Amino acid sequence: QKEVEQNSGPLSVPEGAIASLNCTYSDRGSQSFFWYRQYSGKSPELIMFIYSNGDKEDGRFTAQLNKASQYVSLLIRDSQPSDSATYLCAVSSNDYKLSFGAGTTVTVRA
Amino acid sequence: GAVVSQHPSRVICKSGTSVKIECRSLDFQATTMFWYRQFPKQSLMLMATSNEGSKATYEQGVEKDKFLINHASLTLSTLTVTSAHPEDSSFYICSARGHRERGSNQPQHFGDGTRLSIL
Numbered sequence: 001q002k003e004v005e006q007n008s009g010p011l012s013v014p015e016g017a018i019a020s021l022n023c024t025y026s027d028r029g030s031q032s033f034f035w036y037r038q039y040s041g042k043s044p045e046l047i048m049f050i051y052s053n054g055d056k057e058d059g060r061f062t063a064q065l066n067k068a069s070q071y072v073s074l075l076i077r078d079s080q081p082s083d084s085a086t087y088l089c090a091v092s093s094n095d096y097k098l099s100f101g102a103g104t105t106v107t108v109r110a
Numbered sequence: 111g112a113v114v115s116q117h118p119s120r121v122i123c124k125s126g127t128s129v130k131i132e133c134r135s136l137d138f139q140a141t142t143m144f145w146y147r148q149f150p151k152q153s154l155m156l157m158a159t160s161n162e163g164s165k166a167t168y169e170q171g172v173e174k175d176k177f178l179i180n181h182a183s184l185t186l187s188t189l190t191v192t193s194a195h196p197e198d199s200s201f202y203i204c205s206a207r208g209h210r211e212r213g214s215n216q217p218q219h220f221g222d223g224t225r226l227s228i229l
Contacts, residue, residue: 034217041225042222042223043116043203043220043221043222043223044154044203044220045220046217046220049217088153088154096142096159096207096218097144097156097159098144098154098156098205098218099156100153100154100155101153102152102153103153
């Protein structure tokens with residue numbers, strides 16, 4: 001059973017600040033790593049995906065992957081109230097199945 | 111981007127009723143579809159993997175006779191919750207992968223989910 005661990009939060013940040021989300025995973029064979037955003041009552045929405053060690057930037061979002069430490073993170077720069085949501089970390093290996101963390105709830109204070 | 115449509119969005123029904131949920135890929139052929147369940151304040155739990163033209167593979171602890179999955183075409187998979195009871199009330203979400211998306215390095219596309227409430 002693959003395990004994906006996230007701090008449940010809530011993580012409260014002021015508008016304009018950086019929100020930093022962390023995720024660790026147990027399966028060293030994991031190959032693909034995803035961050036999803038989920039608003040209350042809605043289905044997950046893909047934010048970022050990363051496959052290789054290092055950083056990947058997309059707009060205000062940066063994903064960081066360290067396979068040796070089995071750690072993946074998401075940074076949200078210039079946080080906006082609309083970023084308030086639960087952020088789910090998910091990992092998969094060659095069976096295409098996604099294992100999700102419990103999610104971190106982020107609240108951006110205006 | 112790729113779109114996955116899920117229907118219905120919400121179902122409220124009596125205990126003992128069977129409920130069918132449809133998941134359609136609108137602009138791509140989905141060789142694999144996944145069904146998840148999410149209880150309040152919990153994460154998504156994979157229930158089963160559905161490959162077109164073959165039997166679904168269920169995760170440990172998921173009753174295949176209670177959650178019937180059919181993936182008869184490359185654009186449609188259905189999940190039927192048979193003889194539903196209040197403990198089956200949950201948020202059911204499907205996702206799909208296209209046949210051109212070789213390897214595990216492609217994101218899944220999620221439907222909007224179905225909120226099932228059994229009275």
